[in-house]
Amino acid sequence: MRFGKTLRESINGPWKDKYIDYNKLKTLLREDKFDDDNEIWTEEDENRFCEEIFNVELDKVAKFQEEQVSLLKDRADAAFAKLKKLAPPAPADDSAHPVVNDTTKASFEELETELDSIMDQVKELKKYSSINYTGFLKIVKKHDRKRGDRYKVRPMMQHSLAQRPFNSEQGYSALLNKLSIMYYAIRQQLEDDPALPIDLETQGETLNGERYTAHKFWIHPDNLLEVRTLILRHLPALVYSQQTSKEFDGSESPTVTSLYFDNKSFELYNKKVDRSSKGAESLRLRWYGQLSSKPDIFVEQKVADGTGESHESKFTIKDKYVTPFLAGEYSMEKTTAKMERQGQSAETVAEYKKLVDNIQSFQQKQKLAPVIRANYLRTAFQKPADDRIRISIDTDLAFIREDTLDAERPCRNPSDWHRTDIDDSNMTYPFRNINQSEVSKFPFAVLEIKLREHANRKRPVWVEDLLSSHLIHPVPRFSKFVHGVASLFEDHVNALPFWLSDLETDIRKDPQLAFEAEEQRRAQRADDAMAVGSLIGTLPSSYKAAKSSSVGKSYLADRMAAESRDQQAKSLTHRSSVVPAQPEEEGEGSGSSSTHQNGQSKGGYGTLSSVLPALSLSKYAKAKRAQRFQQLPEGVVEPTEWIKNAGELKVEPKVWLANERTFLKWQHICILQGALALALYTAAGENTTAAVFGVVYTGIAVFAGAWGYAMLRVRRSMIIERSGKDFDNMVGPIIISVALIVALLANFIIQYRKAFDKMRNHHPDAGVPEYHMIYDELR
Numbered sequence: 108m109r110f111g112k113t114l115r116e117s118i119n120g121p122w123k124d125k126y127i128d129y130n131k132l133k134t135l136l137r138e139d140k141f142d143d144d145n146e147i148w149t150e151e152d153e154n155r156f157c158e159e160i161f162n163v164e165l166d167k168v169a170k171f172q173e174e175q176v177s178l179l180k181d182r183a184d185a186a187f188a189k190l191k192k193l194a195p196p197a198p199a200d201d202s203a204h205p206v207v208n209d210t211t212k213a214s215f216e217e218l219e220t221e222l223d224s225i226m227d228q229v230k231e232l233k234k235y236s237s238i239n240y241t242g243f244l245k246i247v248k249k250h251d252r253k254r255g256d257r258y259k260v261r262p263m264m265q266h267s268l269a270q271r272p273f274n275s276e277q278g279y280s281a282l283l284n285k286l287s288i289m290y291y292a293i294r295q296q297l298e299d300d301p302a303l304p305i306d307l308e309t310q311g312e313t314l315n316g317e318r319y320t321a322h323k324f325w326i327h328p329d330n331l332l333e334v335r336t337l338i339l340r341h342l343p344a345l346v347y348s349q350q351t352s353k354e355f356d357g358s359e360s361p362t363v364t365s366l367y368f369d370n371k372s373f374e375l376y377n378k379k380v381d382r383s384s385k386g387a388e389s390l391r392l393r394w395y396g397q398l399s400s401k402p403d404i405f406v407e408q409k410v411a412d413g414t415g416e417s418h419e420s421k422f423t424i425k426d427k428y429v430t431p432f433l434a435g436e437y438s439m440e441k442t443t444a445k446m447e448r449q450g451q452s453a454e455t456v457a458e459y460k461k462l463v464d465n466i467q468s469f470q471q472k473q474k475l476a477p478v479i480r481a482n483y484l485r486t487a488f489q490k491p492a493d494d495r496i497r498i499s500i501d502t503d504l505a506f507i508r509e510d511t512l513d514a515e516r517p518c519r520n521p522s523d524w525h526r527t528d529i530d531d532s533n534m535t536y537p538f539r540n541i542n543q544s545e546v547s548k549f550p551f552a553v554l555e556i557k558l559r560e561h562a563n564r565k566r567p568v569w570v571e572d573l574l575s576s577h578l579i580h581p582v583p584r585f586s587k588f589v590h591g592v593a594s595l596f597e598d599h600v601n602a603l604p605f606w607l608s609d610l611e612t613d614i615r616k617d618p619q620l621a622f623e624a625e626e627q628r629r630a631q632r633a634d635d636a637m638a639v640g641s642l643i644g645t646l647p648s649s650y651k652a653a654k655s656s657s658v659g660k661s662y663l664a665d666r667m668a669a670e671s672r673d674q675q676a677k678s679l680t681h682r683s684s685v686v687p688a689q690p691e692e693e694g695e696g697s698g699s700s701s702t703h704q705n706g707q708s709k710g711g712y713g714t715l716s717s718v719l720p721a722l723s724l725s726k727y728a729k730a731k732r733a734q735r736f737q738q739l740p741e742g743v744v745e746p747t748e749w750i751k752n753a754g755e756l757k758v759e760p761k762v763w764l765a766n767e768r769t770f771l772k773w774q775h776i777c778i779l780q781g782a783l784a785l786a787l788y789t790a791a792g793e794n795t796t797a798a799v800f801g802v803v804y805t806g807i808a809v810f811a812g813a814w815g816y817a818m819l820r821v822r823r824s825m826i827i828e829r830s831g832k833d834f835d836n837m838v839g840p841i842i843i844s845v846a847l848i849v850a851l852l853a854n855f856i857i858q859y860r861k862a863f864d865k866m867r868n869h870h871p872d873a874g875v876p877e878y879h880m881i882y883d884e885l886r
Contacts, residue, residue, distance in 0.1 A: 110245050113601040117238045119231055125171040126235070127164050127242040135159055136250055148254050156250065157260065160243070161267065168239045169271045175232050176282070182225050183285055189218055190289060212297065219293050222286060229286075233279065237380075241603045243268065248597065268608035281628075319497070320558050324579035325551040326500070327615050334554065334578050338488050338498055341569050345487035362535065363485045363501075366392040366509060366525060367588045368475035373600050375473070376592045379411075380602045387411045389588055390466070390475055398426060398530040406432075408466045420462055429524050435471050439463045477509040477524060479591040482536065483553075496570065497557040503536040504549035506591035512599070518545055547594040550610065553587075554579055575629075577621035580614035582606050758826055766822045773815020776843075780808035796861075800854050807846050814839040 114129055135156045137148075193214050247264040326334055368390040369375045378387040389409045394402045407421040424432060424439065431437035439459075446456050469475075483504040489497050509526055511517035519526045528534075528541065538546050556574070558566060573579070585606060593603050781804075788801025822834055 110242065110601045114238060114242060117234065119235065122171070122235060125167065127168060127239045127246075129242050129246065132156070132160055132164065132246045133249070136246070136254065138249060138253065148256075153254070153258060156254075160246065160260075160264075165243065165267060165271075168236075168243075172232065172236055175228075175235075176279075179225055179228055179232070180282060182221075183282060183289075186218060186221050186225070187285075187289060189214075189221075190292060193218070215293050215296050219290070219297075222289060222293070226286060229279065229282065237602060237605070240268065240605065240608075241601060244597075244603055244607065262611050265608045265611040269612045318560065320560055322556040322558070322574060323582050323585045324554040324556075325582055325585075325609075325614055326554050326579055327551060327613075329615065330578040331500075331502070331552050334573075334576075335486070335500065337569075337573065337578075338500075341567070342488035342490060342496065342498060345489050361395045361485060362397070363483055364394055364398070365481045365587065366477050367479050367481065367591065368392075368470065369478045369592070370474045370476070371512060373478075373592060373596065375475070376589060376600060377602060379586060379589055380600075380604060388469065390470060391588070392429065392477075392524075397533045398525070399533055401426065404429065406466060408469065420466070422459070422462060422466075432467065433470065433476075433524055435467065438467060476511070477519065479588070479595065480507040480509050480526070480529075481505075481587045481591055482507065482538075484536075495559045496567070499555050501553040501555075504553060504587070505536055505538060506547040506549070506587075506595060507538065507541070508545040508595050510596075545595070547591065549590070551580075551614065553585070575622070575625035577616040577618045580609070580616075582609070762826060766819060766826070769822075770815050770819040773811055773818070777808050777812035777815065780804060780811060784808055796854075796857055800850060803846075803850050807843060807850070810846075811839075811843055814843075 111129055111133075114126065118126055135152075137152075193211060243264055244261070247261045251259050251261050375387070375389055379389060381387075388411075391407050393405045393407060396402050403423045404426055405421050406424055407419060409417050409419045411417040422439070422442075428437055428439075432439070443456060443460060446459065481504065483501040486500045486502070487498070488500075507526070507529070508518040511519055511521045529538070532540070534540060537548060556570070558570070584604075586604075589604050590606070592600060593607060597603070784801050784804030784807075787804060788798055791797030791801060818836060818839065821836075824830075825832060825834065
């Protein structure tokens with residue numbers, strides 16, 4: 108179906124003049140005319156088209172959408188005011204349900220009708236935004252294909268659409284959540300067992316009988332490593348096979364291939380994009396690794412209802428049975444017979460047959476065939492035997508056409524169920540050996556967090572911090588199937604997902620701005636829930652602003668805080684020199700005192716306590732000294748080896764070489780000092796003083812050599828023990844320096860005194876030769 112016809116059928120009568128004028132834009136584009144020498148596309152034509160689409164049509168649609176959202180918010184606020192007036196008085200007994208009379212019940216029903224009207228208007232507005240969003244992308248694609256020799260307009264249009272919220276989930280989520288909570292409050296009065304309010308920002312899934320809420324995000328490549336390390340602090344990476352567990356440094360993330368089905372009309376795609384349609388279904392084949400290794404193939408069917416809840420059913424099949432299964436010639440009879448031979452119950456076998464028949468009849472009735480393949484590397488995180496938190500990160504995501512829509516040039520052999528040119532050659536990402544027009548590479552990594560919710564259990568703090576982090580970009584309804592079809596079959600579909608415009612924007616965020624926006628959103632949502640909860644007598648807990656976690660911290664903010672603490676410590680130090688110190692109370696209340704002592708400990712480098720730690724008066728040194736006299740509790744044994752020292756020792760060679768290089772420097776000093784001492788002792792002759800100083804210098808040389816060897820052994824032990832202590836030691840250099848200075852000064856003083864004693868005792872008429880003798884001796 109052509110998009111022009113789809114647009115005409117989707118127009119809402121009262122809003123007829125507010126839609127994109129698709130025919131006018133096609134006329135400006137001169138789509139039905141061919142270029143010739145007399146009529147070419149000029150700069151004036153380009154300016155006229157861009158002026159019309161950006162400054163007229165886009166502004167018209169965006170402005171109308173903003174006005175309608177504002178009106179709907181006003182109607183929702185008015186409905187909330189009515190609901191507040193209808194709130195029944197709180198009963199004396201907290202367990203009793205408030206009694207609602209007939210008049211009040213009629214008012215609640217009238218208010219529910221008003222909410223239904225608002226909700227229907229929201230759905231119409233969402234359809235309006237979606238069809239116009241698709242129209243803008245369609246027309247700029249026509250422009251770039253026909254008139255885009257000099258200018259490409261599509262990137263500019265996607266950027267403009269991303270700046271306007273008229274087709275994003277965030278533009279409607281706040282309003283829809285408020286309506287959902289109000290629905291819950293009304294049904295609390297009209298029904299005995301109302302359903303809980305739906306979180307419209309998450310997607311519910313039912314796996315193995317358990318309900319999960321799924322959160323989907325994009326991760327920029329610059330933030331991928333930081334997100335992975337954050338998750339690994341709390342969840343281990345899930346190992347899929349023995350081979351990957353042995354290859355720690357290898358590719359432990361397996362390649363996952365999903366083969367999605369649809370028919371020539373892309374009915375499954377259209378239902379999945381149109382969230383208002385109930386019973387959106389999808390069918391796919393999924394396997395791990397290369398198909399040539401004969402892996403188990405999962406046949407999976409997912410059914411989503413109108414509330415966003417999805418239910419998944421699947422079974423495994425071998426690759427040789429896929430073709431007859433899709434042709435309706437095989438219905439897993441061998442597997443069924445094997446289950447009966449194994450003695451499984453008749454109910455289990457009957458349920459399996461029903462599952463296979465339902466999926467096969469669905470595939471045959473809808474005339475489904477493989478249309479697209481999604482290939483990616485998956486890294487999963489989950490605690491063993493604990494599926495409350497399941498996280499996966501998909502990288503190197505690529506979409507490949509698998510259709511046979513073009514009978515003359517099919518992408519896949521119609522007689523095969525998959526592309527043999529890819530699977531037979533074990534082709535991997537980035538798939539350079541196939542036609543690149545059949546491949547679409549996704550620029551980001553996909554993060555999916557599945558949480559098994561429980562009414563009496565809160566989410567872990569680190570999960571909440573990750574969900575509100577600046578490192579990830581939320582995409583609540585993202586689907587690989589939808590994105591692959593939208594990116595490779597845009598000419599065959601008339602509805603596009605809202606997230607396409609985000610691909611042309613920078614999804615990285617400023618940490619502080621993202622944190623403040625998330626806090627504001629949470630506070631607003633908590634206020635709405637509290638206000639409605641006060642009406643039904645179940646007041647939720649008050650909202651508290653979250654503390655900045657490691658996910659949302661700023662290095663610059665931390666540094667500024669550290670500098671302010673240092674300045675405060677200096678001021679306290681100056682003040683303590685004037686005012687006598689007050690006795691400090693035990694506990695955590697003495698923040699200024701601890702800051703003061705921290706400032707002193709930081710400024711202690713080069714003092715006596717840094718050279719001789721045993722003389723330090725800091726809290727840390729006192730605690731370490733007190734530990735020597737502490738006795739362990741009964742039954743507790745002091746460990747012989749720390750956990751940090753366990754495992755294989757891996758030290759960079761430059762660390763060992765640095766230690767040896769320092770040892771060689773000490774030996775160099777030892778040899779020089781020893782050579783000086785030996786020369787002095789040898790030339791001393793009968794001079795006792797020179798001989799004594801030769802021995803002294805020899806002792807200093809021996810100490811330098813012994814100190815260098817001792818430090819070599821000590822630092823080697825520290826490296827092996829993975830010690831966190833400093834490798835610096837100032838004792839040896841200070842001793843050698845002081846000894847050399849003392850020896851040189853003593854030598855000079857003694858020789859100076861001897862020389863002048865000889866000058867005083869000698870006759871003054873001795874003449875010049877005697878002075879020459881003294882001069883020679885001084886030399």
